[in-house]
Amino acid sequence: MRRKFFFISLLVLVTSTLTVAGILLTYFRTERLSFLDDQIRQTATSIIESKLSELKTYDDEEADQIISEELGPDRLGKFFVVRNKEGDILFETQNISLLELEIPRDPKWVTLSTDKHFIRVLNLNLPRFPTRTLQVGVIVDASFISLTYVNNRTLAAISGILSVILILTWFLSAYLFSPIRMLAQYLNQVTKALESNAELPLVPVALSRFGKGALSQRQDEFSHLMRVLNDMVDKINVSRKFMKSWTFQMAHELKTPLTIVNRDFEIISDHYKVDEHSVRDVQANIDKISQTVSNFLDWAELTSQRIPGNLYVVNIESILIPVFNNLKKIYGDRIKSVKTNDFQVLCNPLHLEQLLNNVLGNALKYSQGDVEISCDNNKIVIRDFGTGIPSEVLNRIGSPFNRSATATSAQKGIGLGLAWIKTICDLYHWDYEFAVNQGTTFKVYFPPVVSAS
Known part of the structure; x- marks a missing residue:
């Protein structure tokens, strides 16, 4: 029972931990992705409102200067690609060209991944040049959006917390089931006492104390069970004592009438000339009853002894x-x-x-x-x-x-x-x-x- 409780608690703990971790990680990834999208929208707005969107032809130095003026330090980690109607690249920043990635023009939001990078792209049409497509994106480290940010130190901390919780769960299960174990031992003693026709032991004091505390205004269910069990054992012991006393008294009361019956039967059999065979049968039954009562009384006397005498x-x-x-x-x-x-x-x-x-x-x-x-x-x-x-x-x-x-x-x-x-x-x-x-x-x-x- 204790192991079952422990493994159920362990299963609930692990399931709850994994569920919470999954929810938190999903929320974390969603929030970071939302953060990237906001950065891309702001950058796209700045580009569209800049002179870059008005250029008919693109000179790399001029385009780079316009981007630097508009974004300043915020341009780090971001890239821009301008394509014509046919999809040819009219301009692209150097960082995206180094990755040698083909960025699709559809859908509106595009997500790309490599072993080391995570790329998020927004496809927009330039207002003044509808035939041109502006692709604005962000390049971040893959760990920024994936689970690899959970490093060894974090895993060690989580493992330590889980270990402490497991140890506490084990000791808690031991504490909770200690009265059950004591109750099983006590009931085993009661069973042996019943089998041996002995007096039933009372509920141990240590077992009766479970469920009683200064913080509780009344006894809990287990304490109530112990009190009822103790009352039941008391009543059984009292009933057994009375039954034993009544049995011994009845056996003693039978001895004298049996002797009188045997004597009266001898007188009656002589007076009425009863055949010897019938006399022997009746006397044999009377002797059997008398011997049974005598043996029972001898055994009862022996059971009442606590210390043997005449050794x-x-x-x-x-x-x-x-x-x-x-x-x-x-x-x-x-x-x-x-x-x-x-x-x-x-x-x-x-x-x-x-x-x-x-x-x-x-x-x-x-x-x-x-x-x-x-x-x-x-x-x-x-x-x-x-x-x-x-x-x-x-x-x-x-x-x-x-x-x-x-x-x-x-x-x-x-x-x-x-x-x-x-x-x-x-x-x-x-x-x-x-x-x-x-x-x-x-x-x-x-x-x-x-x-x-």
């Missing part, structure tokens, strides 16, 4: 092997250890276990083949060969109940796995990444543990 230095294998063995009971030998070099991690062991359980559980649940895992150099890499995590799920990786619309009923899950992963990594500031290419590859990087000496 221990643990070996990664001490957490990974039990997780590995538990999942093996459900999924068999699908987990393949590619490379294992034990290292230490500073964390709450429960959180690291939850992270591994969710990553490996999702990889096994949403793929059919083997799942590879490697541990080395403070990094864990887990790769599956399934269809890969859909983009709409990755874009909402921090949101709860984040499941793909194409997930099958066989792929059981409530969509909290990725939210757990992101929340734990963000809590400990662990760098992580998901790569989708012929499956999904998850990498998490742990900072090295520095032993106290």
